[in-house]
Amino acid sequence: MLGIIIGFFSLLSTHTPAEDHHSIALRDTVTLKHRAVKTQADSSGRFLEVNRIFIIGNRITRDQIILRELSLKKGDIVYSTDLVSILDLDKKKLINTRLFNKVDIRTLVLDSMKVDLLVDLDERWYTFPAPIFELADRNFNEWWQNYGHDFRRVNYGLRLYQYNMRGRNETMRFTAQFGFQRKFELLYRFPYIDKRQKHGLAIELGFLEAKNLAVRTQDHKYEFLKTDETLRVDRLAGLTYTYRKSFYKTHSVKVEYRNINIADTVKRLNPDYIKGETNTRQEYTWIQYQFNADHRDFFAYPLKGYQFLVGLTKTGIGAGDDVNKVEANLLYSKYFDLSKKYYLANNSVLFWSTPDDLSYANYGALGLRKQFVRGYEVYVIEGPYYFLNKTTFKKLIFSNTYHWGDMPIEQFRHVPIAIYLKTYADLGYVKNYPDYENAGRNTSMTDQLLAGAGAGLDIVSSYDLVLRFEYSFTSNGTQGFFFNVKKEF
Structure with a gap:
């Protein structure tokens, strides 16, 4: 029985939807937006300073509750090639607070050495x-x-x-x-x-x-x-x-x-x-x-x-x-x-x-x-x-x-x-x-x-x-x- 079902699974793998929803929030009611990270994620990489962190969309949730879940703080130094994975983990941590329907974290490039972070939230009904x-x-x-x-x-x-x-x-x-x-x-x-x-x-x-x-x-x-x-x-x-x-x-x-x-x-x-x-x-x-x-x-x-x-x-x-x-x-x-x-x-x-x-x-x-x-x-x-x-x-x-x-x-x-x-x-x-x-x-x-x-x-x-x-x-x-x-x- 299990063998038949597993074989059926393998047939399904040939079907590829137009859009890959693997990162979509059906795992915790969040729809992750496509991330536009503009942080010099080149092969050489460079050190970047987190200049400021902006939070929008939190009409009820206090900033310190959100900042608690972020790995990066104001003034931290991070290697540019590591930034994408760090922000992805922080996004998941915010989702797992069960306070938000949608979370997006974007970077705003100031210059070659500094970035701002923008945390964009859609709060749940509480x-x-x-x-x-x-x-x-x-x-x-x-x-x-x-x-x-x-x-x-x-x-x-x-x-x-x-x-x-x-x-x-x-x-x-x-x-x-x-x-x-x-x-x-x-x-x-x-x-x-x-x-x-x-x-x-x-x-x-x-x-x-x-x-x-x-x-x-x-x-x-x-x-x-x-x-x-x-x-x-x-x-x-x-x-x-x-x-x-x-x-x-x-x-x-x-x-x-x-x-x-x-x-x-x-x-x-x-x-x-x-x-x-x-x-x-x-x-x-x-x-x-x-x-x-x-x-x-x-x-x-x-x-x-x-x-x-x-x-x-x-x-x-x-x-x-x-x-x-x-x-x-x-x-x-x-x-x-x-x-x-x-x-x-x-x-x-x-x-x-x-x-x-x-x-x-x-x-x-x-x-x-x-x-x-x-x-x-x-x-x-x-x-x-x-x-x-x-x-x-x-x-x-x-x-x-x-x-x-x-x-x-x-x-x-x-x-x-x-x-x-x-x-x-x-x-x-x-x-x-x-x-x-x-x-x-x-x-x-x-x-x-x-x-x-x-x-x-x-x-x-x-x-x-x-x-x-x-x-x-x-x-x-x-x-x-x-x-x-x-x-x-």
């Missing part, structure tokens, strides 16, 4: 009062297949995003959610709290109340209980400190307090939901350190570069905490531009935790967020440690940017669309929990190699939108169509 009407399940496929596409399993309400608060790239998010689960959240992120723009803070408060709750797992699928009484209440407060040492490397430390209370009904159905003397309450504080080296070209849909992320979490840092757990996770993703609009990407994830006799509420699992073997989207496979590897081979088959002149909001007038045809193969392994082993439950997909492969289409558009249509085959003999939103890894 206020999104987004109505909530979303599935309560992990993904579309779980809702469609496991729970009969029941529209009662939806959450509704309002989520307010305010990006670029005060023009300082600060983010405020407020959530008021009702329906399947009632939730109220407030998050405020300060990317920089110092003049050198290296240190940041984020503050988070949350309250969640569930009358519909996954009380146990059977055959690697969640079993839900729905009643008129409140089944679980979560309260949390968190503080995150970040240190961005360089353009591409960030250290963070997060401390969070969490209080969980469950109803007696949950305790009767699953005595291990919360282990211990109380059985209906958990209270603990956890601390996490994370290091992220992110060298991807565009965050929303990377095609070149790599990301390395490592994290260590200790749950239970106080004498009275009800949970004592250590977690470690490691992620490495590598993206290759193979030329002629072919791309290859690989993602590896390792997760490990101890001890393995935890409460059900504290289980780790493969199948949450983006970490699943494609073809197994409808399953949650729990275990104290797991391994995941994903590989995708793709080709850009269509790319264009449309101008919607009648759109009254300028930030939405340019609509980029790119389509990638792809094939993929994934591997995973999950070690089972002893409680499941002893009970003979949830053992059909653990302690064995899981494999999934298939083909599909990715559609990439404005504001980080990625739609994935995939048809997968698994080593368990199943197959089917799967739909996902956001990039695969």
